[in-house]
Amino acid sequence: MSNESDSQVVVEAKSLDLTFQTNDGPVQALKDVNLTINKGDFVSFIGPSGCGKTTFLRVLAALEHPTGGTVTVNGMSPDEARRKRAYGYVFQAAGLYPWRTIAKNIRLPLEIMGFSKAEQEKRVKDVLQLVDLEGFGDKHPWQLSGGMQQRASIARALAFDADILLMDEPFGALDEIVRDHLNEQLLELWARTGKTIAFVTHSIPEAVYLSTKIVVMSPRPGRITDVIESPLPKERPLDIRDSREFLEVAHRVREGLRAGHAYD
Amino acid sequence: MKSLIAVLTVVGVLVVIWYAACVPMNIKGVLTEAERAGAVVVPEGARERRNLGAFGLVAGNSFAIPATWSQKRPRLPAPHQVAIELWQTTVMKKITSKRSLVHHAWITLSATLLGFGIGTGLGILLAVGVVHSRVMDMSVMPWAIVSQTIPIIALAPMIIVVLYSIGVQGVLPKAVISAYLSFFPVVVGMVKGLRSPDMMQLDLLATYHASKPQGFWKLRLPASMPYLFTSLKIGIAASLVGAIVGELPTGAVAGLGARLLAGSYYGQTVQIWSALFMAAILAACLVGLVEVIERVTLKRMGMAA
Numbered sequence: 001m002s003n004e005s006d007s008q009v010v011v012e013a014k015s016l017d018l019t020f021q022t023n024d025g026p027v028q029a030l031k032d033v034n035l036t037i038n039k040g041d042f043v044s045f046i047g048p049s050g051c052g053k054t055t056f057l058r059v060l061a062a063l064e065h066p067t068g069g070t071v072t073v074n075g076m077s078p079d080e081a082r083r084k085r086a087y088g089y090v091f092q093a094a095g096l097y098p099w100r101t102i103a104k105n106i107r108l109p110l111e112i113m114g115f116s117k118a119e120q121e122k123r124v125k126d127v128l129q130l131v132d133l134e135g136f137g138d139k140h141p142w143q144l145s146g147g148m149q150q151r152a153s154i155a156r157a158l159a160f161d162a163d164i165l166l167m168d169e170p171f172g173a174l175d176e177i178v179r180d181h182l183n184e185q186l187l188e189l190w191a192r193t194g195k196t197i198a199f200v201t202h203s204i205p206e207a208v209y210l211s212t213k214i215v216v217m218s219p220r221p222g223r224i225t226d227v228i229e230s231p232l233p234k235e236r237p238l239d240i241r242d243s244r245e246f247l248e249v250a251h252r253v254r255e256g257l258r259a260g261h262a263y264d
Numbered sequence: 265m266k267s268l269i270a271v272l273t274v275v276g277v278l279v280v281i282w283y284a285a286c287v288p289m290n291i292k293g294v295l296t297e298a299e300r301a302g303a304v305v306v307p308e309g310a311r312e313r314r315n316l317g318a319f320g321l322v323a324g325n326s327f328a329i330p331a332t333w334s335q336k337r338p339r340l341p342a343p344h345q346v347a348i349e350l351w352q353t354t355v356m357k358k359i360t361s362k363r364s365l366v367h368h369a370w371i372t373l374s375a376t377l378l379g380f381g382i383g384t385g386l387g388i389l390l391a392v393g394v395v396h397s398r399v400m401d402m403s404v405m406p407w408a409i410v411s412q413t414i415p416i417i418a419l420a421p422m423i424i425v426v427l428y429s430i431g432v433q434g435v436l437p438k439a440v441i442s443a444y445l446s447f448f449p450v451v452v453g454m455v456k457g458l459r460s461p462d463m464m465q466l467d468l469l470a471t472y473h474a475s476k477p478q479g480f481w482k483l484r485l486p487a488s489m490p491y492l493f494t495s496l497k498i499g500i501a502a503s504l505v506g507a508i509v510g511e512l513p514t515g516a517v518a519g520l521g522a523r524l525l526a527g528s529y530y531g532q533t534v535q536i537w538s539a540l541f542m543a544a545i546l547a548a549c550l551v552g553l554v555e556v557i558e559r560v561t562l563k564r565m566g567m568a569a
Binding site for chain 2: 061062063082083085087088089091093095097098099100101108109111112113140142
């Protein structure tokens with residue numbers, strides 16, 4: 001392995017295991033997961049409930065700790081990476097504080113990380129622009145639609161300039177039309193910022209449309225059944241979803257899900 | 265408008281019931297007075313009437329009914345008697361007078377507010393401890409609950425005696441009793457409030473690598489505000505009860521509790537009832553004040569419902 005390709009690796013998981021101890025006995029959430037994510041990748045994790053896709057994301061964020069194997073983020077342990085602010089995390093719900101305005105919500109991580117007042121001001125302005133929410137900084141969350149709230153939460157995750165964006169079904173609670181729009185915006189944002197994005201989803205079209213790499217997972221125990229490198233170009237208008245390549249990739253994802261006996 | 269009519273109807277019904285209740289309650293006393301004044305009463309003689317039912321007496325001596333609403337020392341004073349007493353001891357008396365209810369209310373209020381302040385502060389501190397330390401959760405909560413099962417009327421004299429023996433007198437012992445009653449709802453409400461942020465919000469802070477104090481000031485404390493205000497409304501009413509109870513065993517000469525006690529010593533029921541009403545009005549004002557502060561605060565925070 002050359003030095004150059006080495007520096008490109010952002011996430012590396014090797015024979016990762018994670019077993020939860022529950023009242024009903026041990027549950028193997030992740031079994032022998034091996035995965036490499038390179039800088040600038042857009043990786044989607046797709047699979048039915050219980051396949052461990054969210055758990056894997058949480059391991060990367062050091063919210064869960066593996067019981068076996070190794071995982072590195074930017075060459076560090078997830079804990080260290082967190083301390084170095086390596087990633088921003090976007091949850092399924094926007095989780096904005098109702099007592100803070102949008103701007104102040106975005107400022108929250110900046111306050112915690114000790115940015116100067118002037119720097120906070122500047123960054124809030126920048127990310128609001130990035131997610132197309134200029135002029136909404138002084139509104140309270142309840143004054144915004146669900147889609148706008150989720151965009152604000154993405155802005156919050158972007159505010160401190162982490163290289164990695166971990167997104168756990170960020171658009172899962174939104175309707176299809178809003179979702180399409182946000183998918184388009186997210187791709188644009190990804191192209192503009194060059195972030196590495198790990199994205200958990202239930203939706204096959206969403207995964208295929210967004211990703212450069214699709215990780216298909218299956219449950220009991222949670223494991224990877226297929227990793228698909230997308231042949232689609234980086235430039236993706238919405239109607240690419242009618243193209244032959246797109247349908248082929250979607251087909252392969254579906255096959256992968258079926259192979260995992262996901263719907264037994 | 266509709267709700268105003270409903271409120272007035274309820275008040276009207278209560279007043280009517282009250283007036284009606286005065287008749288059987290006071291009839292024996294009225295008849296005794298009337299007989300002494302030379303009226304014909306059936307049956308004659310207080311001794312004859314002793315074992316008769318009040319309703320029977322009313323039926324036989326209906327002329328005496330109006331007098332049941334204007335006795336000097338009735339068993340149950342009529343609403344207008346209480347209202348007149350209230351008017352005369354508040355608006356018509358100088359505040360510096362020892363007979364002014366405003367003066368007595370102020371004495372009780374000062375103990376209430378001091379006790380409420382102590383109780384609220386203590387309650388919040390305990391709640392913070394309980395939320396952040398498992399040891400405190402296991403050790404403090406049971407005692408807090410036990411403390412509220414002891415009747416305050418039994419505990420109050422002991423608190424006053426103990427404090428007196430170490431030289432503490434005046435407003436402070438009353439405030440301590442008042443705090444004793446008011447800290448509990450604050451503890452319970454604040455523990456719930458400080459624990460109200462869900463897992464996702466705590467995870468979010470974890471991804472920022474936020475410290476515990478940051479999590480407290482930026483998430484837990486603001487999230488607990490609606491719970492705090494609910495507790496404060498209960499707490500301030502309990503504080504007032506505590507301050508009044510604290511005045512009973514001390515033989516205090518001033519305060520609403522002292523008025524109640526003096527009234528019962530001398531059979532001055534009108535005085536007792538007017539003191540009770542003063543306490544109720546005071547409680548309503550205090551709770552109303554907390555509510556106004558709640559509304560302003562939550563609105564400023566953007567959390568108004």
